[in-house]
Amino acid sequence: MEKICRHLKAGVLTILIPKALVGDRELASKLKTFLSTISFGETRIAIEFRGGEPTEDTLKILHDYNAVHSVDLSRQEPKVDSSILYSRLFGKGKENIYEFNDNELQDIATKSSGPKFEKSILAFHGVRMYRDAARLKTFLTSGKFPSLTSQVGLGSLGEVLKEDARFPTTKSQLMGEQGWKLYDKNVEERARARELLEKLPDRTYTTLEDVLESLT
Structure with a gap:
């Protein structure tokens, strides 16, 4: 895996913790064992917890081993301080059926551009992911959001x-x-x-x- 990350020049490697394991009492110790025995060079490890909230002990392990707490920034903010923000954006709909409105994209832009982050990586995963990403990029460069259609109302x-x-x-x-x-x-x-x-x-x-x- 380290060789693949190096070949791809990957800045972040995301590890998903499924809902069934988020509540595991031994998750913190398992993560500690894992993070203490691997090295991916310049590639940072980002941990995403699916369907549940990690315990304080688990979050401390992320902090101790310089791992990134990956969250959906449209729903919550990371609970572990890091110089890198890595967010996979699904939105607030059912599964990934969602399209971010202007206010939500502006809020994401504000949160991700905070001075505490040296680098912010936003990965859109909704059904409108390419358009959402393009709209955010337009806003960041021009200060305005583009129209979605050729008409109004x-x-x-x-x-x-x-x-x-x-x-x-x-x-x-x-x-x-x-x-x-x-x-x-x-x-x-x-x-x-x-x-x-x-x-x-x-x-x-x-x-x-x-x-x-x-x-x-």
């Missing part, structure tokens, strides 16, 4: 739904399948599709035009 919502909305459908189906997405509320502001979709009457909709006309 209902026109923008129509473009978003046109991507993959299936008909006939119901209000509840649209809310569940499309509500997490963002549309351009106006030139300066993005909003969740659910904000408009929740205004729909409870019935079956046969076409996209049917949906948009019901919101007019």
